[in-house]
Amino acid sequence: MCSxxxxxxxxxxxxxxxxxxxQISHSSQKGICHKCGQDGELYKLNFRxxxxxxxxLLFVNHKFRSTVGSSKxxxxxxxxxxxxxxxxxxxxxxxxLQKAQSESNFxxxxxxxKVLFIDDYEVYKSICDINxxxxxxxQVKDFLLSYHNIKCYVTNLSSDINQEPFDIxxxxxxxxxxxxxEIVFANDINNIQTSTSRNEFIKLRRKNLVASMxxxxxxxxxxxxxxxxxxxxxxxxxxxxxxxxxxxxxxxFKDDRLVNGIKIMRPIKDLSETEVLLYMRARxxxxxxxxxxxxxxxxxxxxxTESFIxxxxxxxxxxxxxxxxxxxxxxxxxxxxxxxxxxxxxxxxNSSIINSKTLSAVRYSRYVSERTSSISDLDTSxxxxxxxxxxxxxxxxxxxxxxxxxxxxxxxxRYL
Ligand SMILES: [Zn+2]
Ligand SMILES: [Zn+2]
Numbered sequence: 001m002c003s004x005x006x007x008x009x010x011x012x013x014x015x016x017x018x019x020x021x022x023q024i025s026h027s028s029q030k031g032i033c034h035k036c037g038q039d040g041e042l043y044k045l046n047f048r049x050x051x052x053x054x055x056x057l058l059f060v061n062h063k064f065r066s067t068v069g070s071s072k073x074x075x076x077x078x079x080x081x082x083x084x085x086x087x088x089x090x091x092x093x094x095x096x097l098q099k100a101q102s103e104s105n106f107x108x109x110x111x112x113x114k115v116l117f118i119d120d121y122e123v124y125k126s127i128c129d130i131n132x133x134x135x136x137x138x139q140v141k142d143f144l145l146s147y148h149n150i151k152c153y154v155t156n157l158s159s160d161i162n163q164e165p166f167d168i169x170x171x172x173x174x175x176x177x178x179x180x181x182e183i184v185f186a187n188d189i190n191n192i193q194t195s196t197s198r199n200e201f202i203k204l205r206r207k208n209l210v211a212s213m214x215x216x217x218x219x220x221x222x223x224x225x226x227x228x229x230x231x232x233x234x235x236x237x238x239x240x241x242x243x244x245x246x247x248x249x250x251x252x253f254k255d256d257r258l259v260n261g262i263k264i265m266r267p268i269k270d271l272s273e274t275e276v277l278l279y280m281r282a283r284x285x286x287x288x289x290x291x292x293x294x295x296x297x298x299x300x301x302x303x304x305t306e307s308f309i310x311x312x313x314x315x316x317x318x319x320x321x322x323x324x325x326x327x328x329x330x331x332x333x334x335x336x337x338x339x340x341x342x343x344x345x346x347x348x349x350n351s352s353i354i355n356s357k358t359l360s361a362v363r364y365s366r367y368v369s370e371r372t373s374s375i376s377d378l379d380t381s382x383x384x385x386x387x388x389x390x391x392x393x394x395x396x397x398x399x400x401x402x403x404x405x406x407x408x409x410x411x412x413x414r415y416l
Contacts, residue, residue, distance in 0.1 A: 043282060070253075078112075085225065089276055093223060136288065188414075208258075226268070227269065231251055245353075248328075347400075
């Protein structure tokens, strides 16, 4: 069985203090590869000797293959939907999967895959020029079409979940359509009161969209381009947001919380940002403008968590891997519930719900503080309130309860 080399060997000094971008420019030197002795451009990763382009590509592709292969969660000839968002991570994932699928018979990854480009224009609408946007869309289309014989589709965060995705060749029809219709999604999103809930809402929306598009395209598995820093951020954010019981799913290769049985997989979860950027250079792929600096508002808990991890990572290079390894040790109590026990599942995100004393106390004190008139018997009226919400099939996890509090119930019904 393949294994991934641990990152815990001695550090080489200076390179650990650099950002991924600085490391890329620092590592663009020529010399002798320590592995195969070839003379040429060198690729230098933290904790590894400088190596040539071929040895580097072999190393990162091996990481991808070992993640996909080690859990045995992906059956032979699986139908996969690759979620593409224009990020460098998604470009690398597409390139790696295409390579793995077109290897010679012995090494070949036996699967069929389609690409779904999720265009998140609505999120950027207010800050992005329409011509820049069209130019960006054209770039994405050209890039995807440069991979021959792969079916590519496009959909949008604001799309009706029952609307089939557009073929990438019909990009003009798609563009006309989203330009014509009055797009209310951005306004709706802005009506969510806190940026933390806004981010969680978009995350859930994206997941649901992936689930329904995968069903349309008859794929049982969805590959998402999440790398190690995003896993670490999701993990700590989940704990901060009161989803501690479900963090095991946030770090795992496979996440089966989607309602219609589609399984989300993270095949490049062990890649770092530097590895992604070096891979792009090694394969001579140029960047798209992803505009990801506006994905999160700076005040959101997710953004603060991310910058906390990034700052720590600058001085302590094992930060991300330590967080992830700790996360791997956290298991949920889900096994005590039956698989189909909807009683204990959140009706929005499908995560399991546990009876946490702390969360019950938070709920109770919120209930009390929201009452304007005085209530003689608080405990009885609170029990009644719980019974009503329970009957309405409103089992909500703590995080989704916060989303509902910060937004309109119709918004949740319309999009989630
Ligand atoms: Zn080499
Ligand atoms: Zn939930």
